[in-house]
Amino acid sequence: MEYRFSHRRYRLPFRAVVRTAHGPWAERDGAIVRVEDEAGRVGYGEAAPLPRFGTETIEEIDGVCRGLGGRITAQALAEVPARLGCLRHALGAAIGEWAEADGAAVAAEANETLTVSALLPAGRAVLEAVKPKLEIGFRTFKWKVGVGDPADEISLLDDLCAELPEGAKLRLDANGAWDRRKAERWLERCAERPVEFVEQPIAADARGSEDLLRGLAADFPVTLALDESLVGEGDVMRWLGLGWPGVYVLKLALVGDPAVTLARLAHAKAAVVFSSSLETAVGARTALRHAFAWKGARRALGYGVWPLFADRRFDGPAAAPFLRRSDLAQLDPEAIWTALD
Ligand code: MG
Numbered sequence: 289m290e291y292r293f294s295h296r297r298y299r300l301p302f303r304a305v306v307r308t309a310h311g312p313w314a315e316r317d318g319a320i321v322r323v324e325d326e327a328g329r330v331g332y333g334e335a336a337p338l339p340r341f342g343t344e345t346i347e348e349i350d351g352v353c354r355g356l357g358g359r360i361t362a363q364a365l366a367e368v369p370a371r372l373g374c375l376r377h378a379l380g381a382a383i384g385e386w387a388e389a390d391g392a393a394v395a396a397e398a399n400e401t402l403t404v405s406a407l408l409p410a411g412r413a414v415l416e417a418v419k420p421k422l423e424i425g426f427r428t429f430k431w432k433v434g435v436g437d438p439a440d441e442i443s444l445l446d447d448l449c450a451e452l453p454e455g456a457k458l459r460l461d462a463n464g465a466w467d468r469r470k471a472e473r474w475l476e477r478c479a480e481r482p483v484e485f486v487e488q489p490i491a492a493d494a495r496g497s498e499d500l501l502r503g504l505a506a507d508f509p510v511t512l513a514l515d516e517s518l519v520g521e522g523d524v525m526r527w528l529g530l531g532w533p534g535v536y537v538l539k540l541a542l543v544g545d546p547a548v549t550l551a552r553l554a555h556a557k558a559a560v561v562f563s564s565s566l567e568t569a570v571g572a573r574t575a576l577r578h579a580f581a582w583k584g585a586r587r588a589l590g591y592g593v594w595p596l597f598a599d600r601r602f603d604g605p606a607a608a609p610f611l612r613r614s615d616l617a618q619l620d621p622e623a624i625w626t627a628l629d
Contacts, residue, residue: 291323291383293360295335295353296628297346298568301598306566309463310340316597317346319353320570320625321375323360323382331385332621333378334571336541342492342519343542344372365545373520373544380545381574387547401610402579403428405459405588410435412444418451425609427456428484428588433474434465442477449481457484457588464491464516468500475508484587485511485535492517498530505534513537513561524549528556537590539565540575550578563590568602573619576604580613601627 297319306313318336325331337343352375356364365379406426408414414431421429431448433441452458460483466474471489478486489512490500497517505512513535518524521544524536536558542565543549553560562579564572572591579589592607605611605618 289325290359290361291325293321293323293353293356293358293364295319295321295350296625297350298602298628300568300602302566303595303598308340309465316566316568318374318567318571319346319349319378320568320621320628321353321378321382322625323379323385329386330622331382332570332625333381333383333385333574334541334567335374335378336565336567336571337374338519338539338542338565341516341542343374348372349375349378370521370544373542376521376544377541377546377571377574380547381571384545384547400580400613402586403588403610404592404608405430405590406592406607406609408432408448411441414444414448415451418448422451422453422456426592427453427609428459429456430459430461430487430590430592432463433460434462434470438466438470438473442474445477445481452482457482459484459487459513461487461515462489464488464494466490467494468504471500471504472508475504475510478510479508483510485513487513487535487537488515488517492519502530502532505532511535511559515539515563518543520544521549524552528552528558532558535559535561535587537561537563539563540578541565541567541571546574546578550582554583557584559587560584561587561590564593566593566596568597568624569604569619570621570624572604573616573621576611576616576619580616599627 299317301315321333323331335349339345368376405428406421408417408429408431410432466489490497511534515537519542538560540546562575594603594606596603605615
């Protein structure tokens with residue numbers, strides 16, 4: 289099968305500067321790829337690299353896309369090196385468009401829903417921020433920790449838990465900010481509190497991080513989750529090989545061909561949380577379609593991110609406590625492709 293191939297780069301300012309462990313982040317670089325088969329069927333995929341996480345850069349993606357020329361076969365995906373996990377994701381998504389759609393159509397129920405987790409700000413602001421989110425129906429929350437003084441943050445944990453109704457769940461995201469001692473203090477405190485999991489307590493690139501993370505997972509009852517440790521297919525395979533007992537927070541856009549990576553995770557019966565890489569609605573649509581098709585336990589989506597871009601045409605639907613399968617129809621890759629012309 290031969291496809292017509294094209295790609296368009298984007299640089300999109302966020303509505304508000306995103307605070308990250310690596311400093312402020314004002315605009316997102318990426319590319320949309322488009323394939324069209326001989327029958328005129330069109331597939332889209334998004335390459336949304338995060339070089340600060342260790343992915344390839346947009347310049348590398350652009351260079352390889354130019355080198356592919358205007359016509360490709362499915363073999364092109366096999367020829368893109370594993371190191372270019374974001375581009376492999378985009379090609380896999382675009383070429384896989386129909387296979388996925390054909391399978392999904394069988395069991396699709398338009399009113400089927402997945403819950404969405406709400407993002408909460410770091411520090412004391414969390415106590416006010418949680419109230420309106422509870423009011424509109426969110427029950428899973430992700431709170432950024434590891435930003436301020438650990439003692440202050442730990443004391444806020446109980447204040448925050450006191451705001452939560454029965455059945456609500458809290459995810460703590462440390463973004464790798466802790467060392468072993470700080471992590472232990474936190475994990476002790478999380479026991480017997482409504483903490484669904486603690487995300488990336490130790491930095492992915494810290495010395496001995498694999499052993500540290502596995503040790504903490506074995507020593508404390510609270511579930512741990514990997515996020516920054518999962519960049520590229522190789523990382524997913526390595527942690528599966530290590531028998532990681534916790535959650536995989538999957539930024540699907542970063543981990544290569546989505547169908548292949550998810551098949552491996554499903555085979556291992558891994559616990560997966562589908563999570564945003566702050567990509568446009570094109571990449572989000574790929575991830576959410578896979579999330580609706582996922583056969584394992586369905587945890588709340590990490591997609592409470594919209595509105596995100598200064599130009600709303602690139603967003604998905606505004607953050608709500610639930611996403612319906614029918615909401616995916618609002619994610620229109622062709623409109624985004626056209627907007628980039
Ligand atoms: Mg995270």
